[in-house]
Amino acid sequence: MSAWTEMVFILVVVLDFFLLASSRLKAVIRAAAAQGALLAVLPLLLASHAAELGHVLALSVGALVVKGVVIPWLLLWAIREAAIRREVEPIVGFIPSLILGGLGVALAFAFSSAMPLPTPEKHDFIVPTALSTVWTGLLLVVSRRKAVSQVIGFLVLENGVFVFGLLLSDFMPTMVEAGVLLDLFAAVFVMGIVMFHINREFSSLDTEKLSALKD
């Protein structure tokens, strides 16, 4: 069981790197979807008591539906409708992004080994994986030009936060978890609407166009 769990964590981090290095928008969306779907497996693999099975199942299915299916579908639909060019158009190049990403992973491991984990029964890889993914998300948001890429960055960041939440799954109220997922969905939905307007207004999703306001 543990070998499987480790495998999933490693795959999540590998996907982080893939997201930073990929130049094709569709591939990036699919990678983010794959990451979301992988995360949905984690609550099941990490469940320690049979008693919390219902809660764990709900969390897993919720994550799969929101992160793995609905949001990626929404984004794919958006780029098809907007008929935008399929390249990612980075502000920071792919190689520097990868180097920064690698640095982030190293720092995440350093941070988590410096912090005593109050719950030793939990898997050691949770904290570094979570922080690496949060860092990847932040990098994607600030280093990519297209609005869609920025939304994907936000999604990846939320994936990282979700992984961290697994440390707390046995006492986090279901209502809060549901609220978090629902908020994520609503956020991407609202972002989608704004993107739709950006595309109509500027005939592009390039956020460089959004630079009229400054001091």
Added chain:
Amino acid sequence: MFFVILAPLALAAVAFAGPSQARRPLALLAGAVLHLGGVAVLWVTRPGPALGGWLELDPLARIVLPMTSALFCVCAVYAQGYLKRRPDRDNRVFVGGLLVLLSAMTVVTLSQHLGLLWVAIELTTLSTAPLIYFDKTARSLEAAWKYLLVCSLGIALALLGTFFLALAGAGPGGPRSLLLGDLTRAGAALSSPWVRAGFVFLLVGYGTKMGLAPLHSWKPDAYGEAPGVLGALLSGGVTSVGFVALARVLQVCSAAGEAPFARDALVGIGLLSMALAAVFMIGQRDFKRMLAYSSVEHMGILTLGLGLGGAAASGAMFHTVNNGLTKGVLFLTAGNLHRSYGSKRVDDVRGAARRLPVSGPLFLAGFLAVTGSPPFGPFFSEFSILNGALGGGRWVVGALYLAFLSIIFVGMGATVLKVVLGDPAGAPEVKAHGDSWLTAGPPLFLMAVVLLLGLFLPRELASLFDAAAARVGG
């Protein structure tokens, strides 16, 4: 307690479903009045905790909730006049979004559970972002996108910080809970490295929501492009509930014995916000963006007061009320000026006192109040923060605070006087957008309340501020 949360939501549903463009603003008014009534009942009856302790009307909520509710009610009256003048714009999303915002803000102030608090804060972002785009211009679109993205990122980091705090209490013997009461009772049992890390992330997250420097980048754009009503509610309401969130986090840090670290960070970021606001306020050519920097400044004052603790924290509680109401005056009158001149550039707008005999002078009075001139309320709250700083022996902090306040007074004054005084002849004009009862009355009323708070502060209110300050470990 559920009434004040659910009534606005129900009316929001009515607004989204209702077909009538002309009658929809009435739903806004109804929601505001019901909410204000409900809050008044709560204030008097002081019910105990509800929903298993998740919601409670603690002293901080007793301060911020009535302020937000009153501000919202005044804005709802103003919106009746404002939306009547903009019949061309579909107001479905606008009215519905504002009512959802009211409900979300109520949950934030009442929430004693850090998870629920987070969900509600995120909802305040989502319900207001589409409203910034009310004017449907490229510039307002840009502002909405920036606001949505920056605040969502900040809020995501705040969630991580919330999880850190939860983890801090997850060890053997820890509370394993995100209820404020459980966490503060656990005290030293919380793992202090995780509390510290959690505080950093939460300060960044909720600091973004409040618009503290250097996390304020969304603020000038959003306030500059949003309608005046929304600006008033963002700068008086949403940022104030962001402050509530930060105060709750500080409560946990103080209980865990991490107060010195957290307080120093708050004082630092508060002074930085004031400094940055001073820099950008001087020579600002756009009077709505100027108000945004004023909001950055006042959020800095609030965190500074919170960080200093004691008498200063009590002053910060008072200042939350003063700032919220005065920002209402400023944004509503600025909206009137903008509408009447069709411009918000200082180069175009002059002689507002003559063209708009109520809004013009009110804009000036609002400026005097917000910069801390006697006898308005903010003078007393800003003064007690200074007193707290000097009384605590923080001479350098006190001196910097005074210096920034005076620079801002001069910088903001130059812009405001240019707008209000002079001869309006030759300035651009949009006919039929002069003062009316519905658009000039509401800010006038708010101004009167701000003046009253300066002239006469009931003893009960003063002790409420002290009680709220004591909760954050003042």
